[in-house]
């Protein structure tokens with residue numbers, strides 16, 4: 001086990017709290033917006049005004065969050081709550097929520113469960129955010145109906161390597177590191193509910209770094225598509 005894990009101190013996620021909260025609110029809000037749009041088409045005219053109010057308010061919140069992201073003023077820290085978790089078991093638990101999100105974008109998610117159970121040291125709340133950000137990117141930056149895969153394997157140096165693989169256009173090799181910088185966008189999303197702000201990968205990187213680990217991106221040599229890989233410590 002690495003030194004960083006030997007002492008029991010709690011790790012800090014070094015990120016602008018305001019940016020983090022704003023960004024993570026965008027996903028549920030976009031889902032809300034989509035459902036409001038669907039209800040609008042089905043509701044009888046006399047009840048339409050209730051939906052119109054909801055629509056206006058959701059729209060306002062989305063606008064407010066986008067503006068807030070532009071005005072980053074508050075510097076804050078978030079504490080991680082790290083414990084040991086059985087990875088396969090935990091993935092089974094969050095599988096539905098990942099799939100529901102992907103289905104909203106009419107995407108197709110494949111999870112490759114490994115035969116061997118591995119215990120990882122993580123904060124499940126934040127690792128779920130990382131997976132959601134990566135899976136959403138994979139869908140939002142790829143053509144419609146292309147599959148997204150999540151797979152994992154144990155490495156020789158006692159880590160679990162988790163990969164999110166898509167069949168989209170891939171990333172520009174020069175900007176491999178730049179895409180992790182705040183507000184950096186290489187392309188507009190092709191398949192999206194809300195415009196991107198360029199923070200998803202910055203947040204993912206900060207969360208993985210706060211776990212004492214790293215995240216990287218590369219294109220698969222032969223096939224099309226990007227792969228995002230990160231590691232977690234195992235027992």
Ligand SMILES: Nc1ncnc2c1ncn2[C@@H]1O[C@H](COP(=O)(O)OP(=O)(O)OP(=O)(O)O)[C@@H](O)[C@H]1O
Pocket residue numbers: 023137138139141142166168169170171179180184185186187188189195196197198199200201202226
């Ligand atoms: N799977 C992917 N395939 C191709 N390009 C990607 C992929 N994931 C990220 N990128 C590129 O990296 C950039 C940064 O990604 P990031 O998630 O930080 O921002 P975003 O998706 O544009 O917006 P946000 O996540 O804030 O809604 C994207 O704008 C895109 O150009």
Ligand SMILES: [Mg+2]
Pocket residue numbers: 133136137196199200201
């Ligand atoms: Mg993103």
